Amino acid sequence: MLITLRPKHSFKVPVEAECINPDLFAEKTVKEIGKLQVWEGNQKRTLAELFKIDHEATSPPEKVTIKICRDVSRVRRIGTKMSTGEIIIEGNCGMHLGEEMKGGVITVTGSADSWTGSMMKNGTIEIKGNAGDYIGAPYRGSTHGMSGGTIIIHGNAGNEVGCYMRNGLIKIDGSVGQFAGIHMKDGTIYVKGDSEGRAGAEMLKGKIIISGCIPSILPTFTIDSISQSVKVNGEKIEGPFYRFTGDLAENGEGKLFVSKTKNPHLSRFEEYL
Numbered sequence: 001m002l003i004t005l006r007p008k009h010s011f012k013v014p015v016e017a018e019c020i021n022p023d024l025f026a027e028k029t030v031k032e033i034g035k036l037q038v039w040e041g042n043q044k045r046t047l048a049e050l051f052k053i054d055h056e057a058t059s060p061p062e063k064v065t066i067k068i069c070r071d072v073s074r075v076r077r078i079g080t081k082m083s084t085g086e087i088i089i090e091g092n093c094g095m096h097l098g099e100e101m102k103g104g105v106i107t108v109t110g111s112a113d114s115w116t117g118s119m120m121k122n123g124t125i126e127i128k129g130n131a132g133d134y135i136g137a138p139y140r141g142s143t144h145g146m147s148g149g150t151i152i153i154h155g156n157a158g159n160e161v162g163c164y165m166r167n168g169l170i171k172i173d174g175s176v177g178q179f180a181g182i183h184m185k186d187g188t189i190y191v192k193g194d195s196e197g198r199a200g201a202e203m204l205k206g207k208i209i210i211s212g213c214i215p216s217i218l219p220t221f222t223i224d225s226i227s228q229s230v231k232v233n234g235e236k237i238e239g240p241f242y243r244f245t246g247d248l249a250e251n252g253e254g255k256l257f258v259s260k261t262k263n264p265h266l267s268r269f270e271e272y273l
Contacts, residue, residue: 001025002058003033004067005051011074013041014094015050018077022064022085022104030055068093073113079106082123095132098125101149111155115139120168122149130155133177136170137163146170146187159196162189165206169233181208184254190232202247203254209237213262221246221256223269230257242266 003025019036034048047053058065064085068078073092083102092110101120107128114132117125118139131153136146137160145164156174164183175193184203194212201218209230221244230237241257258266 001061001063002056002065002067003030004054004056004069005047006054006069007051007072008049011040011050011072013074015040015072015075016077017047017075018080018099019047020066020068020075020078020087021080021082022066022087023082025064025066026062026085071110073111076113079104082106092129098123101125114158117146117149117151117170119144120146120149120151124150124152126152126154128154130174131157133158133160134163135161136165136168137161143183145183145185156193162187165189171232175212180210181206181254184208188232190237200244200247200252200254200256202250202252203256204247204250204252205254207232207255207257209241209257211237211259211262214258217244217256217258217266217269218247220249222248223272225273226260226270227257242269 016039036047067088069090071091076094077096079087079098081100082104085104087106089108093112095113097112097116098106099118101123103123106125109128111129112127112131115134116131117136138145143164146168147166148168151170153172157172157176159177161176161180162170165187166185167187169188171190173192176191176195178196178198180199181189181203182201184206186206188207190209192211195210195214197215200208224245225243227241227243228239240260244256246252
């Protein structure tokens with residue numbers, strides 16, 4: 001079943017729409033889907049009031065695919081707690097995409113706002129554009145970050161990517177802001193581009209790979225070797241990489257791999273090998 005949603009107007013205020021979820025659309029008619037409730041600002045609406053809803057039978061019929069056409073950058077919580085099916089967003093989308101996601105696939109052809117994949121447990125999120133801050137991270141006051149699944153960002157991402165990450169993979173083709181992997185407990189963050197710094201702050205375990213430039217390494221990390229390559233989910237990433245261990249301030253055993261070629265200013269660490 002393919003359900004296509006098209007906004008009836010340009011949204012001026014945030015729309016809270018956690019009901020846009022294959023689990024909730026399954027076995028419902030278009031009329032029943034249209035009655036699902038959302039919040040537009042402080043006003044309760046139905047999905048049919050905000051979106052034109054079209055239905056198309058597909059094979060297999062039990063698989064639910066939701067396609068959202070046009071910009072929905074003010075629409076939040078799409079795919080919250082989804083466990084199956086697929087969501088395709090043809091444009092930009094708002095905050096909290098795939099929050100607490102348990103399975104299925106979300107694809108965004110544009111960019112996504114902050115807290116994408118927040119506390120996700122499984123499934124795949126792929127962003128063709130950029131993403132905001134706190135990718136895979138929990139809310140303030142919580143220590144339960146992303147515990148499984150895969151997030152792929154083809155553009156850049158903001159600060160605190162993978163905060164309190166417990167497992168899974170975050171792969172970023174572009175660059176990241178500060179504090180990538182802060183409080184990280186396990187899992188893998190792979191950044192093909194640059195980092196603004198402070199990567200791995202207070203990490204306990206896990207692996208961070210930065211193939212681009214980073215201004216400096218936190219003083220609570222120690223160099224232990226130079227690796228010619230590193231593996232990410234079975235994929236061999238060619239180096240060479242400086243390999244650091246930390247965060248020692250937390251008795252951490254995390255691994256931070258930083259490109260040797262792109263960071264000649266870090267050559268001073270080689271005297272400690």
